[in-house]
Amino acid sequence: MSLDKTGIAKRIAQELRNGWYVNLGIGIPTLVANYIPEGIEVEFQSENGILGMGPFPFDGEEDADLINAGKQTITAMDGAVYFDSATSFAMIRGQHVQLTVLGAMEVSQDGNIANWKIPGKMVKGMGGAMDLVASADNIIVAMMHSNKAGVSKMLKECSLPLTGVGCVKKVVTNLAVLDIKDGKFHLVERAPGVSVEEIVTATAGDLVVPNHVPEMKI
Amino acid sequence: MNKVVKDKVEGLAGIESNMTIMLGGFGLCGIPENSISRLVEMGVTGLTCISNNAGVDDFGLGLLLQGKQIKKMISSYVGENDEFERQMLSGELEVDLIPQGSLAERCRAGGAGIPAFFTPAGYGTEVAEGKEVREYNGKPHILETALTADFAIVKAWKGDTAGNLVYKATARNFNPMMAMAGKITIAEVEELVPAGELNPNEIHTPGIFVQRIFQGEKFEKRIEQRTTRQKH
Numbered sequence: 001m002s003l004d005k006t007g008i009a010k011r012i013a014q015e016l017r018n019g020w021y022v023n024l025g026i027g028i029p030t031l032v033a034n035y036i037p038e039g040i041e042v043e044f045q046s047e048n049g050i051l052g053m054g055p056f057p058f059d060g061e062e063d064a065d066l067i068n069a070g071k072q073t074i075t076a077m078d079g080a081v082y083f084d085s086a087t088s089f090a091m092i093r094g095q096h097v098q099l100t101v102l103g104a105m106e107v108s109q110d111g112n113i114a115n116w117k118i119p120g121k122m123v124k125g126m127g128g129a130m131d132l133v134a135s136a137d138n139i140i141v142a143m144m145h146s147n148k149a150g151v152s153k154m155l156k157e158c159s160l161p162l163t164g165v166g167c168v169k170k171v172v173t174n175l176a177v178l179d180i181k182d183g184k185f186h187l188v189e190r191a192p193g194v195s196v197e198e199i200v201t202a203t204a205g206d207l208v209v210p211n212h213v214p215e216m217k218i
Numbered sequence: 219m220n221k222v223v224k225d226k227v228e229g230l231a232g233i234e235s236n237m238t239i240m241l242g243g244f245g246l247c248g249i250p251e252n253s254i255s256r257l258v259e260m261g262v263t264g265l266t267c268i269s270n271n272a273g274v275d276d277f278g279l280g281l282l283l284q285g286k287q288i289k290k291m292i293s294s295y296v297g298e299n300d301e302f303e304r305q306m307l308s309g310e311l312e313v314d315l316i317p318q319g320s321l322a323e324r325c326r327a328g329g330a331g332i333p334a335f336f337t338p339a340g341y342g343t344e345v346a347e348g349k350e351v352r353e354y355n356g357k358p359h360i361l362e363t364a365l366t367a368d369f370a371i372v373k374a375w376k377g378d379t380a381g382n383l384v385y386k387a388t389a390r391n392f393n394p395m396m397a398m399a400g401k402i403t404i405a406e407v408e409e410l411v412p413a414g415e416l417n418p419n420e421i422h423t424p425g426i427f428v429q430r431i432f433q434g435e436k437f438e439k440r441i442e443q444r445t446t447r448q449k450h
Binding site: 046047048049050055056057058059060061062063064065066067068069070071072073074076082083084085086088089092093112123124125126127128129130131134135161162163164165166 | 244245246247248270293294295296297303306307313315317318319320321322323325326337338339340341342343344345375385386387388389390391392393394395422439440441442443444445446447448449
């Protein structure tokens with residue numbers, strides 16, 4: 001069975017390492033914060049200007065001045081700090097943030113990512129995504145393997161306007177964990193109960209499949 | 219130096235049609251809402267607005283869009299606003315979308331006397347079209363230029379009569395850089411105190427960047443995405 005959004009978030013949470021500063025994008029990435037492994041301490045950065053982001057506030061305790069980059073009300077952990085947008089992107093561009101997790105509409109086998117625009121249909125803007133993908137050393141894309149129409153989002157080349165080039169090294173989908181290197185997708189793990197054939201079929205780009213593909217442990 | 223003006227009417231005096239205006243805020247958080255309502259009253263049109271977002275349909279910069287007062291928006295993210303999308307797709311509204319970090323740094327540069335800088339953000343995308351590319355440390359970067367404005371309008375939590383500002387939580391966002399980049403910077407604050415009451419160690423924006431300051435009449439502080447959890 002393929003993973004749901006929570007499953008994808010749980011698998012990505014296993015990539016967290018002690019002492020990391022982490023930026024989580026909107027959507028599935030936001031859920032990663034709910035599944036930090038035991039014994040691991042990380043701090044979440046939100047690019048609108050907080051380090052040490054905490055969980056959503058209790059009902060009635062919302063503060064209009066305290067939000068995340070998705071404009072949701074949040075709380076601040078002990079030791080949190082607020083800063084302006086230029087300082088925030090100094091943290092990001094200056095590679096002081098160890099991991100960025102973000103969603104995508106398309107990823108290509110050479111590590112390109114598209115997630116900000118569908119010409120003629122949707123133009124919301126890139127927000128901080130271009131700065132994040134251009135600078136982060138360690139980017140994980142969290143997304144469904146195919147779109148709602150069943151078309152693969154793992155492509156030879158992106159068809160939508162790009163957000164960044166050659167920047168994605170790891171993708172976690174509802175079907176698999178894949179690394180991107182040498183211009184190809186490499187199958188690393190498959191979701192529980194998902195066959196290698198299913199993943200091959202759902203991947204439009206070139207996919208390297210090793211002899212043994214372990215099942216994810218969620 | 220006393221920077222205090224009576225109210226939003228006096229605060230925004232001199233803003234004319236076709237000017238370029240910077241407005242602080244991220245979403246609806248930290249926006250100068252009293253000043254925006256004054257811009258609606260003034261009826262100025264043909265504005266170029268530099269602001270990370272464009273508000274929602276019935277609040278923030280969305281109010282200026284409704285009155286067709288904005289000619290051009292320079293932003294990083296403009297979702298959640300149907301009227302914006304309609305005006306953009308119909309060609310009534312010019313839109314320049316900029317990566318958020320580049321937008322922040324371009325404002326900072328404008329205020330800091332740095333005319334341009336190289337950044338990796340946007341390389342290889344349509345943002346890079348027509349821009350100079352240079353390699354540093356083996357990585358391509360694009361040239362981005364500074365932004366300034368005829369007026370910058372910022373919102374702070376507390377301010378003093380000398381124009382020193384303190385922001386609250388994530389309502390700080392773009393306000394400090396925009397305060398630096400305005401030829402004339404107007405600060406609307408929730409609480410205006412006499413000079414000497416704010417701790418100089420804890421001031422975020424030094425008063426030198428602020429020409430006019432007033433206490434806002436009313437702050438609605440609308441929340442865009444109210445998200446909570448239940449007490450167990």
